[in-house]
Amino acid sequence: MRLLTHNMLSSNIKGVTNGFPLRIEAEKVVEKQVDLNIDFLKNMFPKIEWKALVSASRTMGYAELPEEVEPSKLDSEEFLRKFHHALLELHLEEGALVCPETGRRFPVSKGIPNMLLHEDEV
């Protein structure tokens, strides 16, 4: 699972008011190269929850993203490459996503998070 997916996924357990962002427990991270698509990144940037992406990428062992970022950064190819890497090339292969409110773990196996809810959670 890419961090772009993580950046839109939340815990939807009944009663949880803010299930985003899910905390990551990373057991295995893999990297897969993707061609740089600058227009896509520029278009995506305003839609990204930046803090969630920075903290997720750090948990995955990539600490190159700045905490705060000005939109003017989008003119820097060096910045775009880092953004691209964090967003599209890092994959959580094994581990878990954890609900920030309840601590409920959603296991990730073979890159697929299991977000199924139990009967008493819906």
Next chain:
Amino acid sequence: MKLKHLESLLGRLQQFSNPKVELEQYPTGPHIASRMLYTAENSFGDVSDKVVADFGCGCGTLGVAAALLGAEHVIGIDVDPESLELASLNAEELELDIDYIHCNIKNLGLRAEVVDTVVMNPPFGTKKKGADMDFLSVALKVASQAVYSLHKTSTRNHVKRAALQHLNASSAEVICELRYDLPQMYMFHKKREVDIAVDLWRFVPQSRI
């Protein structure tokens, strides 16, 4: 990519070996899937460089088609783990990088705005009434540009009314009518092959700005 090439690549995908009747698992054949995504791309520009989600992806055909047509990020979502395993294999076979999420569409927590386009071949709701409308309801909340979906032609008026009046679609148009060749997959199918008319819909969600 030409339509014929897309259809032939989709024809190589593995289909369900043990379809689950309670989930109404009918595969989306290469003929329909290729036309659906080809139209979304070439008539509306809703696929290439976009974020596309495939709801109830099954063995992954629609998502694979989106990725082949240049979607930048594709997410397939299904409640059935065996389908997801098959979908992953299919994507891998074609060297496509697709994310999968194991989840019931009804309980999906996916924030709006990031996904541009949702594509889906929802359960028609014959086994579980309303299942198709549940899918459509979530799709119209998640997609920011368009939702492409297949529904039985016999339900056309109902789908249109529900989408516009209750599910906040700003438009709901049938793009074309297709024949769904349903091979005899389940014991309750009496005829060897059932041919049903389905509509390919394009729904536009209401702008959230």
